Amino acid sequence: MLIGVPKEIKNNEKRVALTPGGAEALIAHGHSVIVETNAGIGSGFSNDQYVAAGATIIDTAAEVYAKAEMIMKVKEPIEPEYKLIRSGQVLFTYFHFAASRELTQAMVDAGAVCIAYETVQRADGSLPLLIPMSEVAGRMAPQEGAKYLEHPMGGRGVLLGGVPGTTPANVLVLGGGIVGINSAKIAAGFGARVTIFDTNLYRLRYLDDVMPKNVTTQMSTKSNIREALPTADLVIGGVLIPGAKAPYLITREMLKDMRPGSVIVDVAVDQGGCVETTRATTHQEPTYVVDGVVHYCVANMPGAVPYTSTIALTNATLPYAVELANKGWHEAIRTSKELELGLNVVNGKIVYEAVAEAFEMPYTPLAQAL
Numbered sequence: 001m002l003i004g005v006p007k008e009i010k011n012n013e014k015r016v017a018l019t020p021g022g023a024e025a026l027i028a029h030g031h032s033v034i035v036e037t038n039a040g041i042g043s044g045f046s047n048d049q050y051v052a053a054g055a056t057i058i059d060t061a062a063e064v065y066a067k068a069e070m071i072m073k074v075k076e077p078i079e080p081e082y083k084l085i086r087s088g089q090v091l092f093t094y095f096h097f098a099a100s101r102e103l104t105q106a107m108v109d110a111g112a113v114c115i116a117y118e119t120v121q122r123a124d125g126s127l128p129l130l131i132p133m134s135e136v137a138g139r140m141a142p143q144e145g146a147k148y149l150e151h152p153m154g155g156r157g158v159l160l161g162g163v164p165g166t167t168p169a170n171v172l173v174l175g176g177g178i179v180g181i182n183s184a185k186i187a188a189g190f191g192a193r194v195t196i197f198d199t200n201l202y203r204l205r206y207l208d209d210v211m212p213k214n215v216t217t218q219m220s221t222k223s224n225i226r227e228a229l230p231t232a233d234l235v236i237g238g239v240l241i242p243g244a245k246a247p248y249l250i251t252r253e254m255l256k257d258m259r260p261g262s263v264i265v266d267v268a269v270d271q272g273g274c275v276e277t278t279r280a281t282t283h284q285e286p287t288y289v290v291d292g293v294v295h296y297c298v299a300n301m302p303g304a305v306p307y308t309s310t311i312a313l314t315n316a317t318l319p320y321a322v323e324l325a326n327k328g329w330h331e332a333i334r335t336s337k338e339l340e341l342g343l344n345v346v347n348g349k350i351v352y353e354a355v356a357e358a359f360e361m362p363y364t365p366l367a368q369a370l
Helices: 020-028 047-053 061-067 101-110 131-148 178-190 201-210 222-231 253-257 267-271 306-327 329-335 337-342 353-359
Strands: 002-005 032-036 056-058 070-072 090-093 113-116 170-174 193-198 215-219 234-237 263-266 287-290 293-296 343-346
Touching (some): 002 061, 056 061, 070 306, 131 234, 131 263, 131 306, 201 215, 306 329, 337 343
Parallel strands (some): 032 056, 090 113
């Protein structure tokens, strides 16, 4: 199979879908890899490293899309890329369709085979291709929150961990999954007082066992969250329903209960956000203020640490990319339930029900679409 890796063009997105080592592994399986020139520069990987691995450097994204049978990306295609995608072409990337009707319609119109990293799912319910970036974003969230709590950045002027004779910041973490547990670890390591909210009592018991003493757990209910907001300095949103739009746990009305200069970092922004006032921002303009509350809602947080993120992502995606390339996508999804669950759009039809529901668009069962 001919696999293409275009350069990412989303605002300040410096990650690349495949390391030179990943390209070398695919080539060792008998496949060809083409990489748009300088696609890996932002992550610290030169054209020469890809060439040494056996890949071919291509001048333009248009050429990569025109030649490749499967495109590997990091972020979802954006408007300038739509016209480059052809019918039957496999796209293997993060799509987060439920956050964008425009993207969903564009991929339906293109007739592409869209396999979303974020909905590839193992039998135990875990999301192996979302986990590494959730780990990165989760660990970044308290770091960014701490920065924007500083007064020159528009925050309350609170040091996350405090110092002797002062009280540390109160951090609320919404969701006890991969983002939540990583956020809580870092915030607790700073010395903050952390509360994790989740709807799963068994998960809360586990978190209570493994977290340090400055982390407490609470059942996630609207009343419990509302009660905690007036004393919160930093709120981290880490809620995820695979493939579906995130639910609003904090409404616009609830912002009035928060103190001016407090900060919300909504990691769930890729799936529409778990705060009603969330809208996607960029690394270039990462924040905005609503009712005195600073919102940090960057939709590609791990793009700020592209070297770490690219390696972590390739570690996770490469085995699935090899399977798709070795077998072809038809056979790969037939023999792998995990990859079958990653298929969101095929042959101009939406085959992932939560995506169709998000926009009240037609849903087609996979067997029928094929």
